[in-house]
Amino acid sequence: MDLLLIQSQEHETLPLAELKAVLACEDIDCDVEVIAQGLILLKSLNELDFYKNYKVLVRRLAYTHEIHELILRTDLYNLERDFNSVNWNDYIEKDFVVRIKRFEKVNIDTTAIERKLGHLILSSNNAVYGASEKTDGIDFKVNLNNPESFIRVVATQKEVFIGIEKLKLNKKHFQDLKPHKRPFFYPGSMSPKLARCMVNLSHIKEDQLLLDPFCGTGGILIEGAMIGTKLIGSDINWKMKNGTLINLDYCSNLDYCDICENDFEAHHIDVRELKLYKKVDAVVTDPPYGISTSTGGEKSGKIFHQFLESIDYNMKENAYLCIAHPHYLDIDPFLNELGFKLLERHKIKMHKSLTRIISVIKKTN
Ligand SMILES: C[S@@+](CC[C@H](N)C(=O)[O-])C[C@H]1O[C@@H](n2cnc3c(N)ncnc32)[C@H](O)[C@@H]1O
Numbered sequence: 001m002d003l004l005l006i007q008s009q010e011h012e013t014l015p016l017a018e019l020k021a022v023l024a025c026e027d028i029d030c031d032v033e034v035i036a037q038g039l040i041l042l043k044s045l046n047e048l049d050f051y052k053n054y055k056v057l058v059r060r061l062a063y064t065h066e067i068h069e070l071i072l073r074t075d076l077y078n079l080e081r082d083f084n085s086v087n088w089n090d091y092i093e094k095d096f097v098v099r100i101k102r103f104e105k106v107n108i109d110t111t112a113i114e115r116k117l118g119h120l121i122l123s124s125n126n127a128v129y130g131a132s133e134k135t136d137g138i139d140f141k142v143n144l145n146n147p148e149s150f151i152r153v154v155a156t157q158k159e160v161f162i163g164i165e166k167l168k169l170n171k172k173h174f175q176d177l178k179p180h181k182r183p184f185f186y187p188g189s190m191s192p193k194l195a196r197c198m199v200n201l202s203h204i205k206e207d208q209l210l211l212d213p214f215c216g217t218g219g220i221l222i223e224g225a226m227i228g229t230k231l232i233g234s235d236i237n238w239k240m241k242n243g244t245l246i247n248l249d250y251c252s253n254l255d256y257c258d259i260c261e262n263d264f265e266a267h268h269i270d271v272r273e274l275k276l277y278k279k280v281d282a283v284v285t286d287p288p289y290g291i292s293t294s295t296g297g298e299k300s301g302k303i304f305h306q307f308l309e310s311i312d313y314n315m316k317e318n319a320y321l322c323i324a325h326p327h328y329l330d331i332d333p334f335l336n337e338l339g340f341k342l343l344e345r346h347k348i349k350m351h352k353s354l355t356r357i358i359s360v361i362k363k364t365n
Contacts, residue, residue, distance in 0.1 A: 068163025095143035184243035218244030
């Protein structure tokens with residue numbers, strides 16, 4: 001069985017890197033085919049685990065907009081014929097909508113095709129358009145606003161993909177929990193989407209232990225909470241430590257977040273003195289750059305070096321570290337010196353004089 005993913009195109013490399021990290025750490029075995037930037041097929045997924053894995057991807061991915069079970073792969077020329085060969089009773093129970101998305105600037109009349117395909121589904125079952133009385137077939141209806149079955153058609157220059165969205169991603173969370181909407185706010189917290197992506201790049205799984213030693217308002221830890229990890233935060237500033245606890249407590253009361261108060265803790269401590277009672281599975285963090293957030297009077301280069309020294313002690317063997325740092329800070333000599341291995345690096349242009357670098361690093365010593 002295959003899944004069709006439509007990803008954000010707001011960044012060139014992060015959406016695919018995030019997906020690959022989740023597939024790897026969740027042991028989801030499949031072939032990844034990149035059809036176009038932002039359009040991915042996950043092929044030959046095991047049938048038995050299919051919906052379990054579908055659910056995991058929906059729960060975790062930040063830079064993926066839609067995930068569909070693939071029904072059909074065809075081309076524009078054969079679209080109607082192949083669409084008609086589908087037994088829509090297997091996919092639709094009540095009402096549905098057909099929506100088209102174009103990739104690679106393919107030149108088609110989307111409204112006309114949506115209508116045509118909608119009619120094909122209706123006539124496949126001898127059902128009625130927009131009415132509710134039963135005819136010979138099952139009572140399918142078109143519902144443009146709140147359909148039970150969402151049929152996604154994706155057209156590229158060469159091919160057309162038809163899928164059905166069985167599970168929806170929680171996009172509302174990324175809006176509702178933007179930094180300024182949380183109970184405790186302080187400037188300098190990254191977007192929830194990027195924070196979630198970094199958590200995913202760290203290869204952490206549900207119930208494993210995630211540390212952010214520069215936790216600030218807890219933005220990264222909140223995203224760990226959303227995928228069910230245990231959490232430790234620490235910050236040199238006690239107000240931030242308290243703010244993190246306030247924000248995590250708020251999350252534990254959200255109906256879509258499973259963590260409880262035993263799953264998280266926060267400490268008021270300088271990262272250079274951090275010695276946790278247990279080693280963590282991953283570290284995800286956004287240290288101060290010395291521009292908009294406090295570095296406690298220290299130059300940021302020095303802080304990064306001392307941070308890496310101290311964090312090494314707190315990580316399990318083979319644990320991942322996903323860290324954001326400014327382009328002008330070369331952390332590679334520190335990594336080499338301390339036995340960390342750089343796995344991948346992504347650039348995010350913030351403004352003219354700042355590019356944020358996301359480095360994914362593994363402890364190897
Ligand atoms: C960029 S902010 C982190 C933002 C955070 N990700 C959030 O969601 O709010 C960096 C944080 O590092 C803290 N900090 C600075 N120097 C530190 C040190 N030596 N040890 C621990 N925390 C430190 C600051 O107090 C600040 O809260």
